[in-house]
Amino acid sequence: MLSIYLLPGVIKICYNKYMFKKGHTPWNSGKKGLKTGPLGQHWKLSEETKKKMSIWQKGHKSLMWGKHLSEETKRKIGEASKGNKYNLGKKASEETKRKMSKVQTGRKHSEESKRKMSESSKGKKFSEEHKKKISQNNARYWLGKQFGEKNHNWKGGISPENIKIRQSKKGREWIKFVFIRDDYTDQKYKERGGKLVAHHINNFADFPELRFVIDNGVTLSKKAHKEFHRKYGNKNNTREQLEEFLQS
Numbered sequence: 001m002l003s004i005y006l007l008p009g010v011i012k013i014c015y016n017k018y019m020f021k022k023g024h025t026p027w028n029s030g031k032k033g034l035k036t037g038p039l040g041q042h043w044k045l046s047e048e049t050k051k052k053m054s055i056w057q058k059g060h061k062s063l064m065w066g067k068h069l070s071e072e073t074k075r076k077i078g079e080a081s082k083g084n085k086y087n088l089g090k091k092a093s094e095e096t097k098r099k100m101s102k103v104q105t106g107r108k109h110s111e112e113s114k115r116k117m118s119e120s121s122k123g124k125k126f127s128e129e130h131k132k133k134i135s136q137n138n139a140r141y142w143l144g145k146q147f148g149e150k151n152h153n154w155k156g157g158i159s160p161e162n163i164k165i166r167q168s169k170k171g172r173e174w175i176k177f178v179f180i181r182d183d184y185t186d187q188k189y190k191e192r193g194g195k196l197v198a199h200h201i202n203n204f205a206d207f208p209e210l211r212f213v214i215d216n217g218v219t220l221s222k223k224a225h226k227e228f229h230r231k232y233g234n235k236n237n238t239r240e241q242l243e244e245f246l247q248s
Contacts, residue, residue, distance in 0.1 A: 162204070170212050174198065178217035188224035188246055197225040203237040218242060 175198040210216040
């Protein structure tokens with residue numbers, strides 16, 4: 001049987017030699033309503049007792065220190081655990097989540113650990129639902145890193161007004177009408193569909209009065225749009241530049 005002795009600043013844990021002996025029937029076998037375990041898990045310990053146990057355990061190695069389970073033992077543990085759904089449906093409280101997050105903050109996996117995790121995932125196929133959840137989680141993670149001061153292209157907050165205008169109702173309608181007029185066709189390579197951009201012929205920033213004029217827009221593919229700005233830059237763009245670009 002497990003015995004715990006509390007002394008000032010010290011806690012002593014002793015085990016009966018028959019406690020873990022193979023074939024030995026525990027004293028509480030078949031009894032119900034007893035919340036016991038090898039190290040007292042599920043017992044409600046006072047904060048003082050927890051503190052003393054913590055003090056005692058510091059500097060003492062675990063009973064399993066240096067021991068490795070055989071493959072056979074691992075298999076038996078796995079078999080015994082099948083169907084055990086003691087945690088199914090339980091949700092961690094916000095306080096528990098906060099503590100778990102705090103413990104993990106700053107931790108970095110070793111290269112060996114990363115390699116093992118990578119190997120364990122090889123060959124696994126995720127369901128469409130699983131893929132969708134991973135995508136959503138990644139989007140939420142990167143959302144806070146791509147905008148504002150955290151973005152590597154941050155220039156002191158000059159673009160919010162630009163984005164608001166482009167994403168406004170008038171801005172979205174302007175894009176739609178430019179696409180419809182050009183039959184959703186890239187005016188550089190004459191390919192219909194794909195990833196398209198409604199490009200402002202006379203620069204968006206320098207000609208605010210022409211921002212929502214349909215004739216000041218042209219449909220380009222993303223590829224053509226990048227080529228145009230790579231050649232002419234992002235400022236002071238004009239109709240003459242576009243005409244030269246489309247003819248080249």
